[in-house]
Amino acid sequence: MDRYAVLQKILELNSFTKAAAVLGYTQSAVSQMIASLEDELDFKLLYRSRTGVRLTEEGKSLYPFIERMLLQYRAMKERANEIRGLDTGIIRIGAISSITVHWLPPLMKEFQDLYPNIQFVLHQGDYSSIHEWIKNGSVDFGFINPEAVTGIETRKIKEGAMSVILPRDHPMAANKRIKLADLADSPFILLEEGHYSEPLEAFKSCNTRPNIKFTIHDDYAIMTMVEAGLGVSILADLVLQRTNYDLVMRPTDPPISRTVAIGYKEKINLPIASKIFIDFLFENKDKLD
Structure with a gap:
């Protein structure tokens, strides 16, 4: 199996030398x-060039099978460890940035106090990429909105509010609540979340559309741009915690919420360490703000 694991690492790092x-x-x-x-x-699996490494057409056809084989092999090894009474294992998680920053660090710290030999591998992405990682086995499970995915099992964790963020000198900054219809003329900075967006769904339900000027993949870049006066945005309250940006944060009318859930292909086939961590997460979900 070492050769297949080496192939996977080469593709992950885009380099023979780094792998x-x-x-x-x-x-x-x-x-x-x-x-x-x-x-x-x-047949050849890889092309090497000055820009890195990529799969050949034959390699692309075979690689999904290699990923599944490695996933099953790791699950088998972890099952063997469990039988021997060991607490080792690797937990591979797909998460959106707000979860990576605010939920996972304290959860992982407490979990590693209980299981010090457990390792974590985090892949940060959007709803579309996390969904794909779950389906192809790159991650064991991911944090997603259940409305954004199909073909996998989901288990709801909790609902979270979303708010408008505005520059301090914006004409609506003094309002207690911001009507979505009133935002239609303001330059809007959209968080790229794949094929599903809670703010866009909310605008659609109000029969209006935002004036999208920028689409950005990073919450913190959006806050910087709003602070600079380039537009307004709508972000999850979770990611707006503990920031030093000079912004105004207001609830929307109607309110917008985000459902956060765990998604996986089949819980019965998850590695042991990931099953234990998911159970630990739900035991401690009331601590998640």
Whole structure:
């Protein structure tokens, strides 16, 4: 299985050299392992160029099977560890930025106090990318909005409010609440969340559309742009905690909420460590603000 794990790491890091360093091999050994694998399969898996590494067409066709095989192998190893009474394991999580910043650090700290040998691998993305990572096995589970996904199991954690953020000198900054219809003429900065967006769904339900001027993938970049007077936005209250941006935060009319859930393909097939962490999360969900 080492050769397949090496292939996965090369693609993850886009480099033979970086993969060798992370895995503790020489670059020559990594190249030989890939060459041996290609000889066994009787076709090339990778193209190497100055810009990095990419799969051949044959490699693209085979790689989903390799990912599933590695996932099952890791699950088997963790099951064997559980049988032997060990607490080792790797938990692979897909999360949106607000969850990565505010929920996961204290949860992981408490969990590692109980299980000090557990490792975490975090993949940060949007609803679309997390959904795809769950389906192809890149992560064990992910934090998503259940309305944004299909074909996977979901388990709701909680609802969270979303608010308008405005520059301090905006004409509506003095309002206690902001009607969505009143935002239609303001330059709007949209958080890129894949194919589903809670603010866009809310505008649609009010039969109006925002005047989108920018689409950004990072909540904190959006706050910087709003502070600079480039527009207004709507973000989850969770990500607006503990920030030093000079902004005005107001609830919307009608209110907008975001449902946060755990998503996975099948809980019965999750690695043991991930099952335990999910149970731990729900035992402590009342602590999540």
